[in-house]
Amino acid sequence: MSIQAKPLHSVGVPMKRKEDPRFIQGKGHYVDDLSFPGMLYLSLVRSTYPHAEIRSIDITEALKVPGVKAVITGKDLEAAGLGWLPTFHGFDKQMVLAIGKVLFQYQEVAAVFAETRAAAVDGAEAVQVDYAPLPVVADPFTSKADKVLLRPDRESKTNRIFHWEVGDKDGAARALASSARRIKQRVWFQRCHPAPLEPCGCVAYFDTMGRLQFHVTSQAPHVYRTALALVTGIAEDKIHVISPDLGGGFGNKVPVYPGYVCAIVGALKIGRPVKWIETRTENLTSTGFARDYHMDVEIGATADGRVTALRVATTADHGAFDAAADPSRYPAGIFGIVTGSYDFPVAYAEVDAFFTNKAPGGIAYRCSFRVTEASYAIERGMDILADELGIDAAELRRKNFIRKDQFPYPSALGFTYDSGDYHKTLDVALERIGYDALLKEQAEKRARGELMGIGLSTFTEVVGAGPSKHFDILGIRMFDSAEIRIHPTGAGIVRTGTKSQGQGHETTWAQIVAEELGLDAGAIMVEEGDTDTAPYGLGTYASRSTPVAGAAITMAARRIREKARKIAAHLLEAGEADVEWTDYRFQVKGVPARSVTMKEVAFAAYTNMAQNEPGLEATYYYDPPNMTYPNGAYVAVVDVDRETGEVKVRRFVAVDDCGTVINPMIVEGQIHGGLTEGFAMAFIQEIQYDAEGNNLSTNFTDYLVPTSLETPHWETAGTVTPSPHHPMGAKGVGESPNVGSPAAFVNAVVDALSPLGVRHIDMPMTRDKVWRAIRDAESTKG
Amino acid sequence: MKVHVKVNGISYEREVEPRALLAYFLREDCGLTGTHVGCDTSSCGCCVVVMDGERAVKSCSMFAVQADGHEILTVEGLADGGRLHALQQGFWDQHGLQCGYCTPGMLLTSYALLRHNATPSEADIREGLAGNLCRCTGYQNIVKAVQQAAGALRESVGAS
Ligand code: FES
Ligand code: FES
Numbered sequence: 001m002s003i004q005a006k007p008l009h010s011v012g013v014p015m016k017r018k019e020d021p022r023f024i025q026g027k028g029h030y031v032d033d034l035s036f037p038g039m040l041y042l043s044l045v046r047s048t049y050p051h052a053e054i055r056s057i058d059i060t061e062a063l064k065v066p067g068v069k070a071v072i073t074g075k076d077l078e079a080a081g082l083g084w085l086p087t088f089h090g091f092d093k094q095m096v097l098a099i100g101k102v103l104f105q106y107q108e109v110a111a112v113f114a115e116t117r118a119a120a121v122d123g124a125e126a127v128q129v130d131y132a133p134l135p136v137v138a139d140p141f142t143s144k145a146d147k148v149l150l151r152p153d154r155e156s157k158t159n160r161i162f163h164w165e166v167g168d169k170d171g172a173a174r175a176l177a178s179s180a181r182r183i184k185q186r187v188w189f190q191r192c193h194p195a196p197l198e199p200c201g202c203v204a205y206f207d208t209m210g211r212l213q214f215h216v217t218s219q220a221p222h223v224y225r226t227a228l229a230l231v232t233g234i235a236e237d238k239i240h241v242i243s244p245d246l247g248g249g250f251g252n253k254v255p256v257y258p259g260y261v262c263a264i265v266g267a268l269k270i271g272r273p274v275k276w277i278e279t280r281t282e283n284l285t286s287t288g289f290a291r292d293y294h295m296d297v298e299i300g301a302t303a304d305g306r307v308t309a310l311r312v313a314t315t316a317d318h319g320a321f322d323a324a325a326d327p328s329r330y331p332a333g334i335f336g337i338v339t340g341s342y343d344f345p346v347a348y349a350e351v352d353a354f355f356t357n358k359a360p361g362g363i364a365y366r367c368s369f370r371v372t373e374a375s376y377a378i379e380r381g382m383d384i385l386a387d388e389l390g391i392d393a394a395e396l397r398r399k400n401f402i403r404k405d406q407f408p409y410p411s412a413l414g415f416t417y418d419s420g421d422y423h424k425t426l427d428v429a430l431e432r433i434g435y436d437a438l439l440k441e442q443a444e445k446r447a448r449g450e451l452m453g454i455g456l457s458t459f460t461e462v463v464g465a466g467p468s469k470h471f472d473i474l475g476i477r478m479f480d481s482a483e484i485r486i487h488p489t490g491a492g493i494v495r496t497g498t499k500s501q502g503q504g505h506e507t508t509w510a511q512i513v514a515e516e517l518g519l520d521a522g523a524i525m526v527e528e529g530d531t532d533t534a535p536y537g538l539g540t541y542a543s544r545s546t547p548v549a550g551a552a553i554t555m556a557a558r559r560i561r562e563k564a565r566k567i568a569a570h571l572l573e574a575g576e577a578d579v580e581w582t583d584y585r586f587q588v589k590g591v592p593a594r595s596v597t598m599k600e601v602a603f604a605a606y607t608n609m610a611q612n613e614p615g616l617e618a619t620y621y622y623d624p625p626n627m628t629y630p631n632g633a634y635v636a637v638v639d640v641d642r643e644t645g646e647v648k649v650r651r652f653v654a655v656d657d658c659g660t661v662i663n664p665m666i667v668e669g670q671i672h673g674g675l676t677e678g679f680a681m682a683f684i685q686e687i688q689y690d691a692e693g694n695n696l697s698t699n700f701t702d703y704l705v706p707t708s709l710e711t712p713h714w715e716t717a718g719t720v721t722p723s724p725h726h727p728m729g730a731k732g733v734g735e736s737p738n739v740g741s742p743a744a745f746v747n748a749v750v751d752a753l754s755p756l757g758v759r760h761i762d763m764p765m766t767r768d769k770v771w772r773a774i775r776d777a778e779s780t781k782g
Numbered sequence: 783m784k785v786h787v788k789v790n791g792i793s794y795e796r797e798v799e800p801r802a803l804l805a806y807f808l809r810e811d812c813g814l815t816g817t818h819v820g821c822d823t824s825s826c827g828c829c830v831v832v833m834d835g836e837r838a839v840k841s842c843s844m845f846a847v848q849a850d851g852h853e854i855l856t857v858e859g860l861a862d863g864g865r866l867h868a869l870q871q872g873f874w875d876q877h878g879l880q881c882g883y884c885t886p887g888m889l890l891t892s893y894a895l896l897r898h899n900a901t902p903s904e905a906d907i908r909e910g911l912a913g914n915l916c917r918c919t920g921y922q923n924i925v926k927a928v929q930q931a932a933g934a935l936r937e938s939v940g941a942s
């Protein structure tokens with residue numbers, strides 16, 4: 001028997017990504033790369049009005065366009081029982097193609113199928129729609145008045161979609177009233193769009209067995225399969241969903257969109273494959289937007305800065321249909337994390353959501369369901385409180401942090417935080433940025449009238465949904481799964497119910513298997529996204545892959561190890577109880593010379609298993625006992641040009657604690673990406689509508705994505721507080737930087753402007769907005 | 783209309799509509815799907831290819847007929863047989879990609895950049911890539927990847 005020379009550490013190693021060779025050589029498989037014989041293209045006719053009655057749709061000219069095969073409208077779908085599509089969290093439904101009315105600009109009105117991409121577009125342009133405009137409701141505050149009822153199709157005759165609340169309403173009111181000091185501020189987290197560089201799309205066809213083959217940009221392929229079965233009535237075994245390589249997702253590719261349904265209907269009706277790839281304009285104007293929360297934040301405190309109560313009242317704009325992708329029982333997602341990293345004795349949060357004549361959505365954009373909004377609210381609130389009390393922002397936070405010895409910590413709004421060391425994480429960040437020296441520099445600059453700001457954000461995230469007893473989508477409980485097969489040569493394959501969109505699962509999952517089984521991560525293949533082969537799972541969003549599927553992989557690997565132990569005992573001619581797993585191999589207790597590797601055991605599992613069951617594979621469905629609570633301390637340093645309003649981000653330090661790190665290179669990459677999106681939201685990114693409901697952000701020249709030029713240089717560091725309930729101690733990281741950083745930027749800019757008396761600026765803090773804030777402050781100061 | 787374009791050293795003669803964009807010509811007529819399309823306003827750079835050896839062009843903003851008689855380099859033509867190009871190696875080593883959708887455009891833009899400037903500073907690289915969006919990486923590792931490649935290319939020139 002051989003003895004392994006070196007232990008095979010896999011976890012914690014910055015292994016280069018296994019998926020990269022295909023991407024760097026142009027060999028990725030994105031959905032638009034697929035082509036099938038006889039494939040047709042679908043183009044959608046979209047509404048030019050935000051709210052209008054459809055008097056008529058004339059398709060005669062469109063059908064004359066060379067290459068056009070068919071045109072379908074809402075009426076056709078309605079007749080087939082497919083007029084409406086349930087939205088994911090089950091409170092509402094969405095028109096597939098407009099029936100009778102359009103409710104937002106760019107809404108899907110008709111579907112044109114043609115031989116080529118260009119002919120489909122020509123056909124769509126030839127469809128004549130006669131609209132009679134209706135009064136437009138372009139914001140939730142107008143919507144609230146119910147003067148124009150936007151959704152008469154619904155039972156409740158009001159524009160209010162829901163009222164949701166959590167916490168102690170009276171207790172919070174009393175505590176606020178009796179607090180020595182209190183602040184109140186309305187902050188708006190503007191409407192954003194995830195805008196992955198690959199837009200959404202699909203190819204649908206029915207194979208010779210009559211089975212639907214559906215290739216689609218989906219972050220949750222199994223949920224799609226079940227949803228399609230429920231909506232279309234096609235038996236679930238006759239549906240095969242394949243989510244190929246995804247060019248980013250960030251929550252945009254969670255919902256099911258009307259284009260997908262039209263493609264399937266077209267494939268069925270015409271009997272040929274149909275491809276639908278949305279344009280960037282369609283992506284930005286009709287598929288899942290995020291945020292759009294107007295939040296009134298109130299914090300009470302003692303005179304020396306101990307927080308006494310938090311109250312947040314939110315007015316949410318959900319657009320024309322309630323297509324927020326939140327778990328069923330959480331209409332406002334996990335907004336209850338709004339108490340953040342602080343020990344609030346009492347708190348209360350409420351959210352009122354309204355319909356408007358805007359695109360539907362409210363999806364979790366690089367966010368665990370409204371956590372980004374919540375973190376922004378509390379982190380802005382704490383800074384405003386610090387300003388009000390005249391206490392240093394870091395000092396105020398330290399004073400109110402949940403202490404290390406308080407974990408597991410029950411929050412006032414019902415969460416049980418798993419672990420953290422907030423004081424330490426903040427200390428590392430302040431040390432790294434050189435906080436004291438910066439404060440000194442700032443004081444000197446202020447004396448000279450220069451505007452320099454330091455902004456902190458010390459956030460706590462909550463990710464990794466389930467537990468299944470709390471969370472479900474369309475009734476499907478939120479667990480996740482893994483299946484591992486180890487082949488005779490010690491290579492293997494792992495499949496999960498999650499779906500990478502760039503997060504590097506093909507590498508991370510292999511590393512987990514390698515670590516648990518002492519195998520070579522390079523020889524562990526990872527496959528996701530194919531509902532025929534992957535075990536059932538809820539998909540990748542809300543930072544749930546590592547907390548949930550990562551745990552499932554670990555547990556499945558441990559199951560394999562238990563089976564392998566029996567075979568190892570046979571090989572070592574020892575009793576099973578005498579065989580231990582140590583240093584990535586099995587050995588007879590206390591006799592290191594008598595050992596076997598997993599590779600040897602794998603071979604024996606197929607060739608020399610004695611009376612044991614042959615083979616070496618396992619499946620595990622993991623239902624997390626709790627969510628995980630990654631946290632971080634971010635510091636931004638900005639210089640603001642007093643004359644032009646231009647903000648320069650001089651430095652940004654991000655210290656993240658995401659528990660055990662499996663691949664530090666990938667984790668750092670996730671943090672860079674998330675910070676860049678946080679920067680985008682803070683400074684340039686907004687889906688804007690005018691007062692008439694026209695979408696003004698229809699492409700990348702109006703909806704700005706930061707380029708390499710303006711993106712700051714990121715400095716990252718970490719602390720490690722393992723999650724006590726995750727089998728590897730990992731917490732998840734992809735969203736933390738996006739959740740935590742917007743407040744750091746805003747806090748920094750407001751800090752820079754605070755000598756002028758500026759107390760708050762809403763995002764995005766464009767140069768124009770900052771310049772106005774300076775000018776207004778200076779003019780009121782005289 | 784008939785166009786004749788040499789792509790990655792191979793001649794393609796195809797009948798195209800006058801309005802056909804080069805990006806779709808490459809993807810659908812030549813079957814080279816490594817070149818991506820990410821926008822409709824010439825903003826994202828996913829579609830960048832190199833024309834005549836040194837000019838980075840957005841293939842979504844050119845008609846296929848405009849490439850008639852020209853040579854085009856796409857991501858599929860970067861590696862030399864089994865050997866990755868220094869830029870491909872750099873992106874892999876430095877974790878310069880996540881979802882990979884922007885990567886072909888980034889590689890080809892960087893290729894042209896290095897043709898014109900063998901020793902780019904970080905600022906040069908950031909400016910050179912300003913027409914290419916990436917939604918995943920935050921650019922920092924892309925800059926490192928290009929720096930690594932620039933170094934490797936200088937070394938290989940020095941060695942030969
Ligand atoms: S596809 Fe976006 S610039 Fe060409
Ligand atoms: S790697 Fe995803 S867009 Fe750049």
